[in-house]
Amino acid sequence: MSDTDAGSKAPGTVGLDELHGEPLELQMGPSHPATHGTVRISLKLHGERILWSDVQVGYLHRGFEKECEAGEYAQAIPYTDRLNYASPIINNVGYCLAVEKLFGVEVPPRGQYLRTIASEISRLSDHFTCLGAGAMELAAMTPFLYCMQAREHMWDLHEALCGARVTTNYVRIGGLQSDAPEGFAALCREKLAAALAIFADVERMLTENPIFRDRLEGTGIASAETLIAYGVTGPLLRAAGVPLDLRRTQPYLVYDQLDFDVPIGKTGDNYDRYLVRVEEIRQSVRIIEQALAALPDGPIDVDDPRLRLPPKGRVFNRMEELIDQFKLVTEGARPPAGEVYQAVEGANGELGFYIVSNGSGRPWKCRCRSPSFSNTQVLGEMVQGALLADVVPTFDMINMIGGECDR
Amino acid sequence: MPGRVVTVERRPRPRAMDSLGALAILRGLAVTSRHFFRNLWGFLRGRPTIFTINYPEEAQQFAPAFRGMPVLVEMPDGKERCVACGLCEWACPVDCITIYPAETHDEVERYPRVFDIDMSRCMFCGLCEESCPEEAIVMSDRVAIASTHWRGNVWHKQDLLVPVGDLEKRLGSIRRGYDTRASEPAVERESA
Amino acid sequence: MSQSLVTALASQALEGIVEVAESRGELVVRVLPVALVEVCTTLRDDPAFAFDFLMDVTAVDYPGREPRFEVVYHLYSLKLNHRVRLKVGASEASPHVPSVTPVWRGANWLERETYDMYGIQFDGHPDLRRIYLYEEFEGHPLRKDYPKEKRQPLVTRADVEPAQQRRQRERDSERYGRWQ
Incomplete structure (x- = not known):
């Protein structure tokens, strides 16, 4: 699409710029079939060319930060599920790591490995959603259905781990809601193999498809400098050739003990973003396989009644643990006063939590630095001067998640 | 571990097929x-390979850990196990639980006179179950809570009581975590 | 990592830096509002700092403290892989802070969000309007004195349209003068 320049003219014809006309105003959204997210894009068009655009977010604003300030630390964990609902466990992990940093505790190795596995399952689910929905908005319905099938397998794993498919609420401050069920490793391998088999079909249909490549190649290009100036992270930045991955550069959990590659692109167009996500799916599967092989035995929770509920077996029968249980539920975990910023690599980039504690049981300030917010901001720059049809694939590959962008 | 980029x-x-895309279509x-x-x-053999089910005729098989709507455990004698301590009310992030305690002359003196859960507010997070010191409120595998009026989504105590036998799946799943950190094995709780 | 950053900050002796502290392994630098843009430019361009990423802008409300608001910036350096947190005070009577959009373009939306939620005025911002909430919204919801349960008056279409059309005209004449 990009090679057809509206300004160029064949001999004997008049270029579009020379025609007299007024810019056409077009509102895409807030509920538009070709944007998988509630966002409104105000466009000024000259023919098919975009003169100016204004991206307006906020249609899914639910006051996440205000709700967090109103409740105890543990009560904010279910709300973090609803940030990036395509990869809920990564949000859980990020929030709990931040609160644990306030306390200065670290969960035992088994807990860390399970968190890593669960994060990567969520990342897979996010990438399947992004690629499937992206293909659907380019009118390829079948890959979308296959991607949803692959995502169902990931959600089956969520369900086996914590009992919910989307609103996981899996990670706890100082541990996990529950240990992995028996036979989880076998189930995980089976589901991953099934998901990869379906995804191979998606790749077969999309990667070399000329229509798909026409829509993606050379569209939505942004240089690494532009992306960095806008604070864009994640697959978008990696597709522009910058190997920034927090799992590598500032490792958390057990990522420093696992072997995986960081895929980067060359040109930073939409097709590179697609290819980077496809490669990240393979790397995530590698990470899960290694973590499953290395999964140690032992406790998953820290043994600290200040922040983690005591085991139920002892609550039923012993007085001290019963008192701990009552104190922790009614007063909440009370981290020492101070402030932390903890970032994890979300599916779309750096997901950071900035928490200010004043020593009480409720966070004084709980700020979420969401990758989608910064990533969506650059959309206007990416489509400047492009064709109207390029908005759709560019928006798809930015993968704006309304819950995370608007919080 | 050093990773590669x-x-x-x-x-x-x-080139040849580029404009047509015939190969891609094939x-x-x-x-x-x-x-x-x-x-x-798969359909002809009676072993479906698709993951959708004919919902009202077939029921979804949930994992043992499945977290559906919270219900109250009913003991074999028909009474609730809840002692109305109010911890779940505290733990609930969306304040969907309402409890009015009362006293009797039974062996367990306290019981909830009123125990309401507003299912239209409940988000199935499971924090009530986790905070309960009596194993009295449990996330069941029931999910059918639709109603035509929001008042119909306030479930009262008699609607919420479920015999303990029907909850074995979820109870078995959460009991795995009861003694994970115990340095000494906890005393066996007498079975209900 | 953090130690070299502290020595670099000390050797530069940047004007406007009030305090350099470390908390939980994170570097916190308190800056005077008047010097904010200069400090940020140095932090971005000086190879000893090379903070090319502005990750986050937000504010914290401390009622009863002077200044009441604290605007917080999180910076990250891709080359040197380190982070710093900048803090600038803003008083309740005139919550004005210079905008860092000339330094990092990405500050645009982040500052709009902070303005929306806390009412901090960013001087020099190209387009300071609400981002999440509608323009008729009264108050700034993340301030501690804004009750969580507060209801807002219903805005009808008749209230919105004249103002919206006016804004649209202004925007048009600003950006598309040649078409009018």
């Missing part, structure tokens, strides 16, 4: 036909 490769586009047709015939064969 790999550059994704894009394959050169075949490849796509091959993929979808394979899926179609595999699903048809």
